[in-house]
Every structure is written in C-alpha cells, then in structure tokens.
Amino acid sequence: MRAIQQVEFGGPEVLKLVELPVPEPAEGEVLVRVSRAGVNFADTHQREDQYVARQSLPLTPGSEVAGVREDTGQRVVALCGHGGYAEYALAPADRVFPIPEGLDDGTALALLLQGLTAWHLYRTCARIADGESVLVVSGAGGVGSLAVQLARPMGAGRVIATASSEEKRALCLSLGADAAIDGDPDGLRDRLLEANEGREVDVVLEMAGGPVFDVALRAMADMGRLVVYGISSREQNEVRTGRLLKRSQSIVGFWLFHYLERTEHLATPLAELFALAASGQVRAVVGETYGLSEARRAQEDLAARRTRGKLLLDPSR
Structure with missing residues (x-):
C-alpha cells in the first residue's frame, strides 16, 4: 500500500511516500480502507519528536481516518493513533465509530478528534456556566471553528475569537462569534476588553502559548478558567501561583488521548456532535484536501497558518 513514512525526525522533508505491506489486524483491532486521513497540528510536533508523548521510528503519521471497515463494509471514522497517512490503517475496535447517513467523510473527521477536543474543552475542562463569556484563540482553525459554534449550545454568552487575517475573522463571525479580533499579542488585551464590552473574559480556550497565553491570562476575570490544549508557538510559559490564588483563577491542561480509555x-460526545451537525447547529469547516503525495505541503501550509478548518489527505492520489 502507499503510505507516508519517516525514518528520522526533522522538518517536512523527512515525510516520504513509500510502499508498505497492508497491516494485519490483531485481536480487538479493525482494518480500515482509508478514504480520507485527517491532518492535525500535532502531526508537525510528532514529526520532530516534540509531542506530548515520545515517538518511535519508523513512523507513519496520522491519528485519525475515515473510510470503510474491511470486515463489514461499514463507513466509519477511527482514532488510530498512528498510521493514518496511508491507504489502510489499523485502529482499536472501541475507537471506531459509524458515520451517520448523510454525513461526508470530511465533516465526520472534523467532528472526531477536533470536535471531541472542542466538546471536552467546554464540558470537561472549563465547565462553562450559562451566560459566561468565551475567548477562542485561533477561531478559524480546526478546533477553534468548532469551539466558536459549540459555545452557544454549551450555554456561553458573548463569544470572541481571534484570527490572523480579515478573511479568517469574517469566517469566525459567520460561525457565530460576536466579535473577531486580530490575535497579534501587541495590543491584544485592549482589543479583547473592547470586544467583551469592557469586561474581562470568563473562559479562554488557548492553543498558542507564548505571549498569547500571557495576554489571555491577564485579560481573564476573577474565577476565570484558561484551558490549554496546544502550544503552536512552541514557547512554554510560567505562571505565578499567587496570581491564581488572588483571583481564584484556574489553568487546565487538556490532551484528548488521556480520555481514550473510557x-x-x-x-x-461524538453522538451529540453528529446530532448537532445533522440539525445544522454545527457546520464543520473543511479546508483543502491534499493528495497523500502532498503530505509535506499540507504540514507546511498548516504550520505557516495558510489554512483554515479541517485539512484532509486523499490516499488515492
């Protein structure tokens, strides 16, 4: 089968298109014939072995796929962990979910890893209360675009998103944000307070790290919660515990793969997300579909913030 494999860690150039044997499912595993593979920012961290979990070589990237079960012929999405950038992928049987009729592969994939992340950011981590304001950092991204839309169904009041261009900010507004602002750290706190009608924000969903994290924390209200689910800037932050104590604020980290065992x-939550999509309350923003041979370009475009929404790979080309 055609697959992307890397035998060393490094830049996008380590991603090579190769021929590999079709994997054999062990007991409790499902073999999926892949129609689309999801591309995520975490893939770029894994490529350099700078992800939350240590990686081993050789590595076929790709933690999620949509396709057809080889044993039953059923259309499914699956969390495979690794191996998704290929024509066939293995996944644990309890992490394989049927795609409802009428839902396309791209939408189903967007609602899988990124949709589940957005759901847990609100329900499990921030535990948002009715009427609270929300800041979604990078609201035009895969998780961000869903988090903007889920805010109202989850009970949020005012919803603010950051984005790096006018086009992306317009997208955030079309998805239901009350305000969309430039995410550049310079002057961000003032723009955020203005967008929130002079008030500090109650909940922050943050995946950038570095200066954006620091500014968002300074713009957070008493008893506010900041949920960290990524470090796209690759800049770590330090927090003074006295500040959290004085303002009864919380900082919560989230990594979806800790939740896979239950x-x-x-x-x-996935059933809830599929229902929201079916009712039109949530629209997955599906971005470009790249050929499997273009995996390098897909990761380069993602890292350079030239994309929006869910990026896909098509193993047939």
Whole structure:
C-alpha cells in the first residue's frame, strides 16, 4: 500500500511516500480502507519528536481516518493513533465509530478528534456556566471553528475569537462569534476588553502559548478558567501561583488521548456532535484536501497558518 513514512525526525522533508505491506489486524483491532486521513497540528510536533508523548521510528503519521471497515463494509471514522497517512490503517475496535447517513467523510473527521477536543474543552475542562463569556484563540482553525459554534449550545454568552487575517475573522463571525479580533499579542488585551464590552473574559480556550497565553491570562476575570490544549508557538510559559490564588483563577491542561480509555468520553460526545451537525447547529469547516503525495505541503501550509478548518489527505492520489 502507499503510505507516508519517516525514518528520522526533522522538518517536512523527512515525510516520504513509500510502499508498505497492508497491516494485519490483531485481536480487538479493525482494518480500515482509508478514504480520507485527517491532518492535525500535532502531526508537525510528532514529526520532530516534540509531542506530548515520545515517538518511535519508523513512523507513519496520522491519528485519525475515515473510510470503510474491511470486515463489514461499514463507513466509519477511527482514532488510530498512528498510521493514518496511508491507504489502510489499523485502529482499536472501541475507537471506531459509524458515520451517520448523510454525513461526508470530511465533516465526520472534523467532528472526531477536533470536535471531541472542542466538546471536552467546554464540558470537561472549563465547565462553562450559562451566560459566561468565551475567548477562542485561533477561531478559524480546526478546533477553534468548532469551539466558536459549540459555545452557544454549551450555554456561553458573548463569544470572541481571534484570527490572523480579515478573511479568517469574517469566517469566525459567520460561525457565530460576536466579535473577531486580530490575535497579534501587541495590543491584544485592549482589543479583547473592547470586544467583551469592557469586561474581562470568563473562559479562554488557548492553543498558542507564548505571549498569547500571557495576554489571555491577564485579560481573564476573577474565577476565570484558561484551558490549554496546544502550544503552536512552541514557547512554554510560567505562571505565578499567587496570581491564581488572588483571583481564584484556574489553568487546565487538556490532551484528548488521556480520555481514550473510557468509551463514554468518546461515543457520547461524538453522538451529540453528529446530532448537532445533522440539525445544522454545527457546520464543520473543511479546508483543502491534499493528495497523500502532498503530505509535506499540507504540514507546511498548516504550520505557516495558510489554512483554515479541517485539512484532509486523499490516499488515492
């Protein structure tokens, strides 16, 4: 089968298109014939072995796929962990979910890893209360575009998003944000307070790290919660505990893969996400589909912030 493999860690140039044997499923595993593979920012960290979990070589990237079960012929999405950038992928049987009729592969994939992340940011981590204001950093991205839309169904009041261009800010507004502002750290706190009608924000969903994290924390209200689910800037932050104590603020870290061992953390929220999509309350923003041979370009475009929404790979080209 055609697959992307790397035998060393490094830049996008280590991603090579190769021929590999079709994997054989072990007991409790499902073999999926891949129609689309999801591309995520975490893939760029894994490529350099700078991800939350240490990686091993050789590595076929790709943590999620949509396709057809080889044993039943059922259309599914699957969390495979690794191996998704290929024509066939293995996944644990309890991490394989049927795609509802009428839902396309791109939408189903967007609602899988990124949709589940957005759901847990609100429900599990921030535990948002009715009417609270929300700041979604990078609201035009894969997780961000879904988090903007989920804010209202989750009970949020005012919703503010950051984005790096006028086009992306217009997208955030079309998805339901009350305000969309430039995410550049310079002057961000003032823009955020103005967008929130002079008030500090209650909940922050943050995936950049570095200066953006520091500014967002300074713009957060008493008893506010800042949820960290990424470090796209690759800049770590330090926090003074006295500040958290004085303002009763919380900082919560989230990594979806800690939640994979309990089915209720996956199946129940995913069913809710599929229902919201079917009712039109949530629209997955599906970005460009690249050929498998273009995996390098896909990661380069993602890292350079030239993309929006969910990026896909098509293993047939």
